[in-house]
Amino acid sequence: MKMKTPDKRVPQRTCTGCRRCGDKSTFIRLAISEGRAVVDHYGTMPGRGAYICPDSDCLDKAIRKKSISRALKSGVSIDVDMLRQEIEDIEKQI
Numbered sequence: 001m002k003m004k005t006p007d008k009r010v011p012q013r014t015c016t017g018c019r020r021c022g023d024k025s026t027f028i029r030l031a032i033s034e035g036r037a038v039v040d041h042y043g044t045m046p047g048r049g050a051y052i053c054p055d056s057d058c059l060d061k062a063i064r065k066k067s068i069s070r071a072l073k074s075g076v077s078i079d080v081d082m083l084r085q086e087i088e089d090i091e092k093q094i
């Protein structure tokens, strides 16, 4: 018989880059604004979200695997330089 996973109250998310699982609060949320992937700083933007560690390495991995557009919506435009800049800014604050 398999062990039941503990019933955690904190929502768990997976990084689209490295596949790390963790609390929602430890990730940056990406959402779609006007057809582009943007950082959802307050986690309040509507629609689907993609989660990523506050780490530009994870952004690189996610871009390589195209997992951001898979998590959000195929065809969403991704401005890698803009996202990298935002993620690096958040990295610095931690």
Ligand SMILES: [Zn+2]
Binding pocket: 015, 016, 017, 018, 019, 020, 052, 053, 055, 058
């Ligand atoms: Zn990651």
